[in-house]
Amino acid sequence: MSRVRGFRPAPLTRRRFLEQLGAIGGSSLVMTAMSSMELMADGAGERPQLTGKPGKARVLVLGCGISGLVVGYELAKLGYDFQMLEARDRVGGLAWTVRRGSEHTEADGGERQVCTWDEGQYVNVGPWRIPHSHTGVLNYCREVGVPLQIFLNESESQYVYYEGDAIGPLAGRKLRVREVRADLQGQINELLIKAIDQHRLDSPLTVEDQDRLANFLVSQGYLDSTDRRYKAFNNRGPGDPHDLAALLQSGFGNRIRSVSPLEGTVASPMFQPVGGMDQLPKGLARAIGSNRIALNAEVQSVHQDDRGVKVVYANSKNGKKTEIAADYVVICLPLNILANIDINVSEEMMTAIKAVPYSSSAKIGLAMKRRFWEEDDGIFGGHLYSNLPLGEFSYPSNDYFTKKGVLLGLYANQPVADLLDRPVAARIEHVLTHASKVHPQIRQEFESGYAVFWKKVKYNLGGFATGAARARRPQLTKVENRLIIGSAATAPHSEPDWQEGAVAAGWQALTSLHERAMRSSSAGGR
């Protein structure tokens, strides 16, 4: 049975709060809030320990995103007879890595993009980083032989760049995280030392321990060991310290913590698969076996009765329809896609399915001729901290010191301006315009971009299931006779915006299926 680790009561208003915040302050503000609110995803818990094997139950899994692949992988290990259907010509769903030859046409007759980057250049346009606590995903990487490397969430060399009147004197200045940290801590330590020296410290510390405290403050803050004042010093980088009042007014301090959170978007360390996030779905599919997975199989209808389920799918290349029969069907499609499939579930279930909105997640990868952020700025991994309308702007945590590289020019989970309605070239231009405030080289080094706005990606039409899914889970996780939903939206305790949530959802569906199948099997029926 799946054991729930670190369960917390569902904070129903989380995503909603962040969405409102995003509408007001832009996605950067949301990122900040997310890291400061400790609204973190937990690990998926322990993998269900299932035993036994049902008689001849035949299972169909719909969708080969992470949750579907997890179900398939475990069904194979349990010795089930199963098939998987995937509408695309690739597995992975949101876990998509764009590289040379990747292509897609935006929904409703939108633009077609084809990636022409050099071999070896890529960007993860869906999930991209795995906290070390997400042992569900990490252990699957281990099992299917996907090597992992460190994903650097912060680099002290990265820039902080905020615009606007609210920022104060440091608005529009390009600072290093290193300067912000060092100057804040150094000047604060100086203040505390003064209080100690003036015997103004209200503390039970002995005089000896107060001396030790002062020594610690000198060493931690790189203060001058003679007069114990904070001055410019090598490790903060060139220039004079920034004024403490200006730093406090800027609000940059909300990026600084004594220790990094154990969970969530800024946990440390985080990991990424070597060679792209798609290595995980590819590895799972390899382990499952290609004979089990039908690609280009677009599900049209799912009809169950007391004797079984009939699923009709169309070949997405030539439209040819095929009917396939099964005893049970595990549905691992995005709920907003499922909502438009002809399926005989209860009214309550369809209401719940239709009630879950999906995020407006988007990413834009920018291939660069030269890794100027490494060569010119000494930045290796991490993100730009800014309030520019770019969401997260990120530097690659792979292939350091090679020639070319792909920047993540924009990552947002809420709409950014009206980008969704603009041509791809205009979206890329938006990124170049804003990013060049910090990296003036970006235009000259720019090769070509690739924009993935999930709201316009066929078979997804959105990113991850938003927080609204939580309220619907009691309904969504009900087994309706032969149908079980295993989409990431049903993740029992992890947030569905992490692959770990997809794993947890898969495990939960698998457990429900196995219980259902074993019950029928032991009852002699099927």
Next chain:
Amino acid sequence: MSRVRGFRPAPLTRRRFLEQLGAIGGSSLVMTAMSSMELMADGAGERPQLTGKPGKARVLVLGCGISGLVVGYELAKLGYDFQMLEARDRVGGLAWTVRRGSEHTEADGGERQVCTWDEGQYVNVGPWRIPHSHTGVLNYCREVGVPLQIFLNESESQYVYYEGDAIGPLAGRKLRVREVRADLQGQINELLIKAIDQHRLDSPLTVEDQDRLANFLVSQGYLDSTDRRYKAFNNRGPGDPHDLAALLQSGFGNRIRSVSPLEGTVASPMFQPVGGMDQLPKGLARAIGSNRIALNAEVQSVHQDDRGVKVVYANSKNGKKTEIAADYVVICLPLNILANIDINVSEEMMTAIKAVPYSSSAKIGLAMKRRFWEEDDGIFGGHLYSNLPLGEFSYPSNDYFTKKGVLLGLYANQPVADLLDRPVAARIEHVLTHASKVHPQIRQEFESGYAVFWKKVKYNLGGFATGAARARRPQLTKVENRLIIGSAATAPHSEPDWQEGAVAAGWQALTSLHERAMRSSSAGGR
């Protein structure tokens, strides 16, 4: 010409001070002092831009450690006619990676070790980490196609374990760096907030900015946002906060800095070659071409006169001697090895050569059946912070989440107890005994160890040239007619205990050689 970047007057007493400290307090204390003193190596500066090609000058390079390989690589690019001699059956010198099949017999009839670890398991027993500022080494990695990965110098999950009366109540306790950081900062922030609330802060900050400061202190230190006190909170890990006085008494705080230094042993980020440090020398050798490098060629004598140099070397397998003639010889051997070769240099030169002592560097790799530090303790990379007689005890920054792994059980640059005089098994037992205080699983998971004590490694008989080399450099870098010394000990501004120093020394020797050869060439002589 080589441009010197970040030159500082030679701190002649540095290494000597650290050696004395090591003799008193053990190597852990030295590590601490090194990281707190900002006695850091600078990058090698810029690669010399040499032009022209001397007539028919034939060059011999002695030694295929990093400095020799750099000289050879650049000579090839300049179009020189050259050969390289290397006494071992491998290139790299100190840049040695021990893996299955590695073997050596300690000098003077000592023990023989043969590494029997699984394929893919390895440990770097010489240099192991490259600060991002060491662009000399990093650019060679790039040029010869050696991929780099992040070397994690600190992980918040790693343990702090100190023994002894001086440590106070926290002696013998296994703490996480995370707890130490969070508890110190949180309680210190609480003290400062109290001073602000009691209007005891002596600062020009406005009341509004003092509010901002208090808010920053709450958020940075994870204080309770209501009463602004520091309490147990999720991200510090389980348990109650440690007493501030106890933390201050322990001295653990000297491991904590507002920002990591830009240079040296705890710079961030650092890198390592994927697959082992020996990938760099192998890559350089590949680029140079195997026809240029004679392995198993032990130099016996170097005799120069006005017309040229004659070098005699013996095949280290069968003793067969060969004489080879050259116009110039670049010597990239450790000076303590050179001191015992029959060579006609000036008396002043030989005095300088003999005056440079080499470090007692040692490393012990321990192959483990299971990565228990990852699986059981959630530690990924970084070191154990302790005063145990292990020097640095380190976790691998590679192949995370795989099954087996190699721990660096001991890394010291000074003698540790009398380990050098004990059998290899006893040295390994020493490590297991002490390390099991922190990692009780280590004995059960232990597979086999490999100990490299450089004082006993033939063709080195020591680690890196110690600080005493600095005073001898004006002499050592003199060109004595046709002989030029390019050993790492002559590094012009970097410390010779970094590969970057070896690169800088190679560049310097190359520049001297080229000037000398071009002068003769243009004068019509050779």
